[in-house]
Amino acid sequence: QGAGRHWAAKRLFHIANQRVLASMLNGGTLNGLFVHTEDTRNLLLKVVGNAALADSIHVVPDPVTMPPPDLDQDQARRFLGLPLDRPLVLFFGGLRREKGWDILLRSVPLLKGDVSVVLAGHADSQVAAEVERTIPMIPLQRLEARLARVDEEDVDRYFVAADLVVVPYRRV
Numbered sequence: 001q002g003a004g005r006h007w008a009a010k011r012l013f014h015i016a017n018q019r020v021l022a023s024m025l026n027g028g029t030l031n032g033l034f035v036h037t038e039d040t041r042n043l044l045l046k047v048v049g050n051a052a053l054a055d056s057i058h059v060v061p062d063p064v065t066m067p068p069p070d071l072d073q074d075q076a077r078r079f080l081g082l083p084l085d086r087p088l089v090l091f092f093g094g095l096r097r098e099k100g101w102d103i104l105l106r107s108v109p110l111l112k113g114d115v116s117v118v119l120a121g122h123a124d125s126q127v128a129a130e131v132e133r134t135i136p137m138i139p140l141q142r143l144e145a146r147l148a149r150v151d152e153e154d155v156d157r158y159f160v161a162a163d164l165v166v167v168p169y170r171r172v
Helices: 002-027 038-048 051-056 073-080 101-110 125-137 152-161
Strands: 033-035 057-059 088-092 116-120 143-146
Touching: 002 038, 002 051, 033 038, 038 051, 038 057, 051 057, 073 152, 088 101, 088 152, 101 116, 101 125, 116 152, 125 143
Parallel strands: 033 057, 088 116, 116 143
Antiparallel strands: none
C-alpha cells in the first residue's frame, strides 16, 4: 500500500509540473526551454498542446560529446563536400531570427580573403526563400547554404570542418 501511495504521489507531482510548464509556455511567462533529448521535446510539445511553441523548445544533448580524435578537418570537409582550400566559417543549427543568420549573411561581403561561409541547419520555407534571394549578392560563391536538418552522424563533421563557428545572436 505504501508503494502505491508513493507511485500516486510521484505521478501527481509530474502531472502538476507538466501543467505548470504548459501554462507558462502557452501564456508567454516562459519564452524558451532547453531539454536534453528530442523525445523529451516531443513529449513536452504533446503535453503543451501547442505546436506553435516548437521553436521555443530547444534540444541541448547531455552530455556534450567531443568529436572523435581520429576525425581531421580534411576528412570532414571531403565527406561533407566542403572546400579544402580556404577557411570555413560555420553557422550551425536552426535558422531562427534570434540566432542572427541574416546578420551573418549581410557580413559575408565584408570578409577579407578567400573565405567560405557554411549555413548548416533547418530553415522554414520563408527563411529558405530569403537565403536563396541573398545568395546572388554574395561574391565568389562564398556561401554554402545547407538548409535542412543535419543528420546526427554529420554534426561532428561540420564542427571539425570549420575554422570558426559564428552565431550572431540578437535580443528578441
